[in-house]
Amino acid sequence: MNFKRFGRPAAIAFVAVIALSSCAANEGDTASTGDGAESTLTGTLNAGGASSQGAAQEAWAAAFQIANPDVTINYDPSGSGAGREAFIAGGSGFAGSDSYLSEEELAGEFGACAPDTLAVDLPVYISPIAVIFNVEGVDELNLDADTLASIFNGTITNWNDAAIVALNPDATLPDLAIAAVHRSDDSGTTENFTDYLAQASTTWGEEASDTFPFGGEGAQGTSGVVSAVTNGVGTIGYADASQVNDLSTVALKVGDEFVAYTPEAAAEVVAGSPLVEGRAADDLALDLNRQTTNPEEYPLVLVSYAIVCNEYADAEQGELVNAYVTYMASEAGQAVAEESAGIAPLSAELSENVASILATVK
Structure with a gap:
């Protein structure tokens, strides 16, 4: 930078x-x-x-x-x-x-x-934002930005949808409704999550926002989302990676590879992101590069x-x-x-x- x-x-x-x-x-x-x-x-x-x-x-x-x-x-x-x-x-x-x-x-x-x-x-x-999920019999899951966006905007509603199956040919995906959990409060984590979907996908259809723009199950705070995903059936949500505990997490498609979150990959995308233009000289707001194709970088990241x-x-x-x-x-x-x-x-x-x-x- x-x-x-x-x-x-x-x-x-x-x-x-x-x-x-x-x-x-x-x-x-x-x-x-x-x-x-x-x-x-x-x-x-x-x-x-x-x-x-x-x-x-x-x-x-x-x-x-x-x-x-x-x-x-x-x-x-x-x-x-x-x-x-x-x-x-x-x-x-x-x-x-x-x-x-x-x-x-x-x-x-x-x-x-x-x-x-x-x-x-x-x-x-x-910190990375982890996409967390709880589906019996599924420990690993690959998703691209379009499929993830379609899950959270309600277009994809079942775990054995063809788009998910195509990305996970070795997984046994159940015929089970998806319960997508989002933050119910005004949340910077939501702003970062929706900013990633707005920039990296073609299916989201909304701008970045602190307030989640679609329906689904809402939960208060990071701990609320983690609890709802942990205790639900067929659940998926998003949370700061520091609080995901033992939940399974999604690997996101970056370029031609699927990338699991790590602190190092989060730091890499921040290092390659410029400051927001037009701000005061002493303001360090960052314009995060959500569209990276570098598999060394994990684009679903938050800077707090x-x-x-x-x-x-x-x-x-x-x-x-x-x-x-x-x-x-x-x-x-x-x-x-x-x-x-x-x-x-x-x-x-x-x-x-x-x-x-x-x-x-x-």
Whole structure:
């Protein structure tokens, strides 16, 4: 990814951020080794949003609070849409979101931010979205984008449909109705899932959306979808890969091969994706390449963001957000999330770019 939108001011900011990044890394080490480094941070930071970040946020908050014993971190995995709404209304210090701020949201005001300032999208979490299924007697399943789209828009309704059979000649597919499960809440995971189907298939017929556009069975949050697929019959759904447990997952057709999700393949597609055009210079929203034909890349991926003010109305809140999100995006923070949630760590370049922006947040 080319990050040349920053000129000399950002280079200066990056020099300043080296100390912050080092501090954040030390915090992670302190949390794990009990070295006892002193922290002067105090206060409570309330945030919420993407349920995909749930496991990572638990680990991040625990490590950060050990290193900063006078700080309390509260993260509510209420869903990306609810998280953005709360942040926009001024009810939280930052939002976790699997989709970046829309142009309409950017045109409005942000309750926690200083007057006449903006919020920005900073990547902190990269993960594959797994297509999960529960069909007795079927442990492996290959699907292309057109067939997957047709399942979720209701065009394909049975597991022994000819299109599925053609992609899985060695599987014994039952004469059984498909129960497709989607998120019932406004969800960045849904936005990423529908964005993949809109770009990679010819059969979806809708634009990307946080709200699932068709019928079927709805479930609240990532955990709700996983539970519905686990406990149902002939079920299929989509969920952040960190929470799929022992469910079977689909290999997606990429080019001429079928590709199973891995953190490494998710990171590869992110590395090859440009920034969204027309955004502010300190906004790192990514335009993910869903149409890749490179089998080293898994295109059904989400980048989850920390949405923060570039200047806070409450300077103490800004200090807390700066320190915590800097830690989340640091090498130490990414290692904690990789261990706890199986994420693909941010590349060194992307981590540095996030840090250079956070150095200017106040």
